[in-house]
Amino acid sequence: MKTLKNNRILLGLFVFLLSCEPDDICLTSIEDTPRLIIGFYDKNTGELKEVTNLKIQGHDNEEVYIFQTLDSIGIPIKNSDNLTTYSLTKDFNENTLNSGNNDNLHINYSYNWEYISRACGFKTTYELTNLIIENDSNNWILDTDLINNNIIDEKNIHVKIFH
């Protein structure tokens, strides 16, 4: 009788312990790999200024990242390369081939894989080296400015682009 009682206690303990396993779920509240946050500014006034019908597309990527009029945007950069290149086309028209003014933006950086947790894995953080605007006969981007070299979150603008 006593043994039976002991066994019950053991069984109870076992069930209790099994139920303690938490879910291995990556919560959405946990910050993921940050994007490069770009703000577009007026060259003369230094104020945020919208770029009309801006198409942003990564080189070697068939998908257009975004196409809209905006004054700031976060763009993803590659996880295991030191260079990501984007085409930024101003005044793009979907119906006309090669429309608008296209500038190529080269983003040079170093990357670091940071451990988060069992459920979320790793994330990448970056340190910007420089931004290069490819020279062409008619650049709409006039200047760039690195505000924050360390891309560890998406709270603030990392780079200013003047136009």
Next chain:
Amino acid sequence: MLKYFISFLTVIYCTSIFSQEKINDSLYKSTYGIKLGIDFSKQIRMLTESGYKGLVVVGDYRLFEKIHIAFELGNEEKFVKNEVLNFNTKGNFFKAGINYNVFKNLQDLENEIYVGFRFGSSKFDHQLNSFTIYNVDQYWNQNNIENLISFDNLSANWLEFIVGFKAQVITNFYMGLNFNVSRLLNQKNPENFNNLYIPGFNKVLENNSIGVGLSYTIQYQIPLFRKLKN
């Protein structure tokens, strides 16, 4: 006062002599010895759980009637693969502590229901084979990284609370089952990774330091001497 005390003792002594005479045939000796064996649950785990290998030797020495000094030596290898991580952990560990037998055996039976504690210590290495970058934005679609990274010379210490039983199935041959709840005391964490599995401790949860385990032991007792039961 002392006189009363002595006479009281004498009375007790006499009654005990008297009672011994009365149930003379229930005087039994019990065996003191060293039990040695393996934790067979590891072998069962090797069959049922892919990516697990383990060998654990368990033993104890009966120091007093109810107290056994217990030890465990083991080696474990564990391959863990979830949605975002793929790694191996391997290492050695030892545990030492005591078992207190709370079971009152009838006649010459020598079974145990015990509670006890262990101090555990492990040395281990991890090897990260591949992992996933947590990136909600899938534009570049290059979030799976295959990159071997080794994290060597890690260690952890913990304290375990244990409950279990052992039954003598044939002379000097014991089978037992026990559960343990352990709490990490300290650990040497790898840089830019975490100890998610510790040999001997089992799975480590990241939000608390409690672990659980189960063993199924098969042991042979080397009898050293026999002593009258109290």
